[in-house]
Amino acid sequence: MSTTTTSDSRSSREKAPAGERVADWADGRLGIYSLAKSNMRKIFPDHWSFMLGEICLYSFIIIILTGVYLTLFFHPSMNEVEYHGSYIPLQGQLMSEAFNSTMHISFDVRGGLLIRQIHHWAALIFLAGMFVHMMRVFFTGAFRKPREVNWVFGFLLFVLGMFTGFTGYSLPDDLLSGTGVRFMEGAVLSVPIVGTYLSFFLFGGEFPGGDFVARFYSVHVLLLPGIMLGLVVGHLILVFYHKHTQFAGPGKTNNNVVGMPLLPVYMAKAGGFFFLVFGVIAAIAAIASINPIWAMGPYRPDMVSTGAQPDWYMGFSEGLIRVMPGWEINLWGHTLVLGVFIPLVIFPLVLVAIAVYPFIESWVTGDKREHHILDRPRNVPTRTAFGAAWISWYFVLLVGGGNDIWATHFHLAINSITWFVRIAFFVVPVLTFMATKRICLGLQRRDRDKVLHGRESGIIKRLPHGEFIEVHEPLSQDALHTLTAHDQYKPAEIGPTVDENGVERKVSGAQKLRARMSEGFYGEEGQIPKPTVEEYKEITSGHGHH
Amino acid sequence: MSSQDIPEENVPAERATDDHAEHGHGAVAVADEQNPFADPGLPPHEHRIQDIDERAAKRSERLVALLFVLSMLATVGFIASYVAIPNDKSVFIFPLGHISALNFALGMSLGVALFAIGAGAVHWARTLMSDVEIADERHPIEAEPEVKAKVMADFKAGAKESALGRRKLIRNTMFGALALFPLSGVMLLRDLGPLPGTKLRHTLWSKGKLLVNMNTNEPLRPSDVAVGSLTFAKPEGLETDDEDFQKEIAKAALMIIRLQPDNIKDKQEVEWSYDGIVAFSKICTHVGCPISLYEQQTHHALCPCHQSTFDLSDGARVIFGPAGHALPQLQIGVNAEGYLEALSDFTQPVGPAFWERG
Numbered sequence: 001m002s003t004t005t006t007s008d009s010r011s012s013r014e015k016a017p018a019g020e021r022v023a024d025w026a027d028g029r030l031g032i033y034s035l036a037k038s039n040m041r042k043i044f045p046d047h048w049s050f051m052l053g054e055i056c057l058y059s060f061i062i063i064i065l066t067g068v069y070l071t072l073f074f075h076p077s078m079n080e081v082e083y084h085g086s087y088i089p090l091q092g093q094l095m096s097e098a099f100n101s102t103m104h105i106s107f108d109v110r111g112g113l114l115i116r117q118i119h120h121w122a123a124l125i126f127l128a129g130m131f132v133h134m135m136r137v138f139f140t141g142a143f144r145k146p147r148e149v150n151w152v153f154g155f156l157l158f159v160l161g162m163f164t165g166f167t168g169y170s171l172p173d174d175l176l177s178g179t180g181v182r183f184m185e186g187a188v189l190s191v192p193i194v195g196t197y198l199s200f201f202l203f204g205g206e207f208p209g210g211d212f213v214a215r216f217y218s219v220h221v222l223l224l225p226g227i228m229l230g231l232v233v234g235h236l237i238l239v240f241y242h243k244h245t246q247f248a249g250p251g252k253t254n255n256n257v258v259g260m261p262l263l264p265v266y267m268a269k270a271g272g273f274f275f276l277v278f279g280v281i282a283a284i285a286a287i288a289s290i291n292p293i294w295a296m297g298p299y300r301p302d303m304v305s306t307g308a309q310p311d312w313y314m315g316f317s318e319g320l321i322r323v324m325p326g327w328e329i330n331l332w333g334h335t336l337v338l339g340v341f342i343p344l345v346i347f348p349l350v351l352v353a354i355a356v357y358p359f360i361e362s363w364v365t366g367d368k369r370e371h372h373i374l375d376r377p378r379n380v381p382t383r384t385a386f387g388a389a390w391i392s393w394y395f396v397l398l399v400g401g402g403n404d405i406w407a408t409h410f411h412l413a414i415n416s417i418t419w420f421v422r423i424a425f426f427v428v429p430v431l432t433f434m435a436t437k438r439i440c441l442g443l444q445r446r447d448r449d450k451v452l453h454g455r456e457s458g459i460i461k462r463l464p465h466g467e468f469i470e471v472h473e474p475l476s477q478d479a480l481h482t483l484t485a486h487d488q489y490k491p492a493e494i495g496p497t498v499d500e501n502g503v504e505r506k507v508s509g510a511q512k513l514r515a516r517m518s519e520g521f522y523g524e525e526g527q528i529p530k531p532t533v534e535e536y537k538e539i540t541s542g543h544g545h546h
Numbered sequence: 547m548s549s550q551d552i553p554e555e556n557v558p559a560e561r562a563t564d565d566h567a568e569h570g571h572g573a574v575a576v577a578d579e580q581n582p583f584a585d586p587g588l589p590p591h592e593h594r595i596q597d598i599d600e601r602a603a604k605r606s607e608r609l610v611a612l613l614f615v616l617s618m619l620a621t622v623g624f625i626a627s628y629v630a631i632p633n634d635k636s637v638f639i640f641p642l643g644h645i646s647a648l649n650f651a652l653g654m655s656l657g658v659a660l661f662a663i664g665a666g667a668v669h670w671a672r673t674l675m676s677d678v679e680i681a682d683e684r685h686p687i688e689a690e691p692e693v694k695a696k697v698m699a700d701f702k703a704g705a706k707e708s709a710l711g712r713r714k715l716i717r718n719t720m721f722g723a724l725a726l727f728p729l730s731g732v733m734l735l736r737d738l739g740p741l742p743g744t745k746l747r748h749t750l751w752s753k754g755k756l757l758v759n760m761n762t763n764e765p766l767r768p769s770d771v772a773v774g775s776l777t778f779a780k781p782e783g784l785e786t787d788d789e790d791f792q793k794e795i796a797k798a799a800l801m802i803i804r805l806q807p808d809n810i811k812d813k814q815e816v817e818w819s820y821d822g823i824v825a826f827s828k829i830c831t832h833v834g835c836p837i838s839l840y841e842q843q844t845h846h847a848l849c850p851c852h853q854s855t856f857d858l859s860d861g862a863r864v865i866f867g868p869a870g871h872a873l874p875q876l877q878i879g880v881n882a883e884g885y886l887e888a889l890s891d892f893t894q895p896v897g898p899a900f901w902e903r904g
Contacts, residue, residue, distance in 0.1 A: 107634075207834070266671075272666070273664060276668070484583040
């Protein structure tokens, strides 16, 4: 290209505006125009539930920003020092440098307490946001093809977020978090054969030793956030690549995405939402104290406070450990600590149960198509019931994790709460599953009714022979379409196992299982047939319709 | 099993209404005689007041600008608070009570500064930017068959040129090398900590060690321990500023109670006690919390972490909760000077159970 060449619309004397020249420069090296062509006016559909993921993304950014600030002052060391900061009640106390520097951040660095509290609050909101976002994706079936990989990315972010949170709140080496670390040591010790070795390697010897804060620190600020950052980027790239899902509605099909463009609407809305989230978290940190380590004091393995609770996202594992009977098997000079080891095994299984569901569902349906239209939870009763059962399970364990708090606040015996949780662990998910499924089927019947007979108008009409009826108003075509847009699967059948020549066909156990599950999902008990055009026409044509 | 084993009849047919996809925005919704459930296409755009009334648009503009100005003021407020408010000033704010003035001022001004930017941007987007819905096409994620065929051919060519399949010796040794080299990394983890040995079996207690009151740092006499009281003790010679204090107290922490001797149900507990004074490990046998709640009427000790409950009048056996075995007892007596002393170390490991505990 000759140096005089500029864009076509301009004469060669006129220079392009500065912004365009910078963009040209970047395009020549990075190819940004091709990137912008497909993304600058990318369409995003609008629904309140789509912002839940944004809350997670923004709180993650807030955590990184505030976390970097905290590293400027925090000393990840367990060397013992005497406290001489400005908090009078702890004067002269022996404590680790980790605790001392956290005290310094809280009382002697101006704004340090605020940043600490923003960091911790944002972590709680990050985890809560991921939990709710995951439920949104689950109940609307947004995990279906082509988004299964992104579901797994999100799940990994949730699990890694839990461990990043745990290693983070253990860093100040205060009495509460130290108790949590001791619990972790006990759990590691329970692992058969290698548990004692793992514990010694983790703590650099006997608990608590002098190493774990420094080790947790590198895990908390580098290893886990590094992996998470990669996953977040991958998650977002896939969201862009797949294009966002949308709910059924007029003009919305599986082959389009209806909404507003990234530039300017979502740039402003999503960009603005970052500031809204940050602003709200800053205000929370201004008025609500979190993890007041000065009130708990430095960690001592021989001291503890009552009402010790982990951060909320660890509560379900706390529930597992609290309600498990203390089984111990001693044989041949060895101890199998089932009372601790079983909870340690169930802990990941609780999480994996929800993570693998999408793959089970896709196996049962055998559906290989792409799905971009979201399901209404009622239209997939078995999935919705499974999700609700899982949540109820999770919350039963949260109750178990806070059994002492429940006991003191509601004046209940700790023993009865523990027994309640032990039974509820098995019973409540089953009951929730059945109740949710019934509710979904009921809602499906109501939708069917509305489509076929119209909406209850509230107008009562008296017929010539004296009968009173309520006038039903037919739905608009928009509503008719929206309420009938969902797919309904037919249960998969194995078919005859003996062909016409009497030759028996082999049916594998997996096939039988799949057929049975498919019957459960999509059989008569699993869904209400949606109204057909014929049914609608027959009823609306007037024959016998009041 | 692949899903090919079962016919695909259960998968519903593609939505019949997809041909309506090309209904652009604002397409007139025509009731379909054939299919009343057909997709009527995007509804026509409804104007907002700002679209038709310039004065309303101006009002929105002013509100957005006001929010941005508010944010600027709040940032000024943040800087002013940082400079003006001393770090240790506390202030009463209803209903929060006495809180740090600086934390409150910084947090609220930062919160307002950020929230106002967000609120302004969102209000701008909602009222002044176009809200006409646009439909964008989706394309299948899967590659076209020709693309796939090309990739498969390329891969085959590359694999063939590498001769990996043909030269098995190279392939197998390469796999071997790649499988082995991570072992170096595993080896490097070895020095993360020492081997356990019998460290978990021993504590600082040994014959003749005095029981020192944790609070007063004085050796205990039997008369210091009243019936119904709970006393925490450590072994003589262990001081809080010792380098390994944390590690040692994590095993050696002791709780001492005094019972009426005839209230003690367990025979060994009586033998290892002194005049109704019994000493148990304070470290819970569940996951190692220090047990610190004692109910003197029932002689029950409760771990506040996971509520394991031990009957201290009956060999500290577990009567409720997740702990798997009784608290180890320390055999105690009184020395010539009349002080309480240990008669040996704990005879079984204290704290959480582990594989080698036996």
